[in-house]
Amino acid sequence: MNFDLAALQAIGWAVDEDGTPLDSAWREALAAHPQARPVRVSEQHRSGYIVADAPDTAFPVESLPEWQRPRFPAEQRPGVGDWLLIEDLDTPPPRVVALLPRRTAIKRGAAGDHYRQQLIAANVDTVFVVCGLDADFNPRRIERYLLLVGGGAEPVVVLTKADQAMAEGADAVPEAVETLAALAEQGVAVRSVNAKDPDSVAALNPWLKAGRTVVLVGSSGAGKSTLTNTLLGFEKMKTGAVRESDARGRHTTTHRALIPLPSGACLIDTPGMRELKPTGEEDVAENFADVEAIAAQCRFRDCAHAREPGCGVRAAIEAGTLDPQRAASYRKLSDEVAGAADKLAGRRAENAQARVLGKAVNKRLDDKNGRR
Template sequence: MNLSTTDRSLSGYGWNDGWASKFSLFAGTDLRPGRVTRVDRGLCDVFLDDDGSGAPGTVRADLRPVRISDPAEWVCTGDWVGVDLTTAPLPSVAAVLPRTTAIVRSTAGKRSEGQVLAANVDTVMIAVSLAADPDLGRIERFVALAWESGAEPLVVLTKSDLVGDADFVKDDVEGVAPGVTVLAVSAETGEGIDVLRACLGTTSALIGQSGAGKSTLTNALSSSESMVVQATRSVDEKGRHTTTTREMIPLPGGGVVIDTPGLRGAGLFGGEGLAVAFAEIEELAADCRFHDCRHAGEPGCAVRAALEEGTLPVRRWESYQKLQKENLWIASRTDARLAAERLKKWKTITKSVRANGSPKK
């Protein structure tokens, strides 16, 4: 891989025969394939092989033609789209290709909705700063979120130059992220950056708390100063949300990385990733005497036996229970919202039938 140049073509952004085949649906139209590199305020930046000038470039496009009510389906950074350059005053996104993966977190509030952080990602880099003691429970949450996306999680312990026991901390993190690669790196000294590059897929996304060094890491990977970096507060190592939007940065030699704003919360949205992140607990549960074991004192409970023997850490079990309860709550809120929407639609149809004798189309 040539790290001295950046591939400024659509293939450098991940375009391949698979995406070309999906886009063939729009053959015969004026739509041009492109990849969304940034979204804000109803508009987006899209990279095209031909931006209208005969050369590759980025255009500002209107998202209104593809705007729908479900936030989980809103166009986001990483989406592959079809752009109409003939609309005025701006080009417009007229079509969105189905996603292969999506990092989706639940949003706070009464309405349980999914917020897409990045789409069509191969690798989810979970940035964890070594400048403070890592929160193992939060790492487990991020790992579950990454598995849930359909992409491959990768835990990146940043700022390794600030500590002398990076390997010791790495061992602890590997214990709560079974099956996940954990790397200690320093963007300041360059330690581990080449190894990290070798582990990345075509499209990688960076998630983590503010102050974890995501933007600094993005600059190191891209060999540029693409992202603005601010200092963390020395008193608590908290960041200042340097990154305010999800932005895609091309990498030397091909591929891209999506830097995301710091996450104060990362609620799961779906639950599938939980079973993978806590695979050893799922395996233990499968060995319980009763298939509906609640692991609360039933005879023949393999989970309780592992807790008593010390082979399953109590902290990890409690973390699993917490996330499981959260998922059940989110599912109940989602089901309630869908039921309310169905009831509202049914009432509208019934009212129309009573007034006109036929359903309102």
């Protein structure tokens, strides 16, 4: 291999003991491009990318022409956290020859009426869902973020501003954690921290080991940039105050960026997201296993949990064993995912038809020009 393996491992390159990439598709891509070397996307821009092959390096590469075509799916373009193979390092700018398959991908439905997917981050091991213990605290939004995670990355709910919550009332933090008890019962870790205090933030160390990649997601003002600065040990990210009326913050982070941490882990900070639309690929059952187990007791298989007789979900709500707001969130997100899945199927059908028509046109042109 003609690259520094240790430097790549420091920014998340996953290999076994003898240095072989763990992902078989990555091994195949390297074999197909023996002169290429891997780099990781640390920033995404309109016409190109900033990439790194070590924690302390960064240089630009240009986008491939096909990635810039209007009809090219946005979620299939490289994003922060992706790995590229590049060649011609001696004659800048380097040439991109391949985008390596993603081990994990965090996506959402893009804003607007037309169905599109937006990549949030790629090849991450852990997702820190950051929520402030102030007016920003919203269990239903946390559930929505967790729905979008999926795909093999481990979610961890990080409750920031624990110091403010404790100042307002000693029971504030335990009550917030208790509110998320359904998540904890499904194995989702919940940690409350003071994002300004390194000793408090140390509670996140188990997910920040060398070679691991973590992405921060959460609304503006939740404390993501403050948390990033504390993990770095210096003020790199701009932070701002939030409005007292609703705890909303300004977008102090304006673009996604991959940042190496002193622990050897990599952190991807993201701008605050206020619209969290499903892509249609999410698994509602996985995120609401508790509600699904209760729903299995309904008399009718297609129970909508509204007015049907013998509804297990309504019975559990009446018995006080199921939070009515969590049940409502389950129904709402199930409907949204089903609607997005229908749009996704429609888009795939349109793309398949366009490919068939394109092949037919090319065949007619070949026949007309005497090409076979």
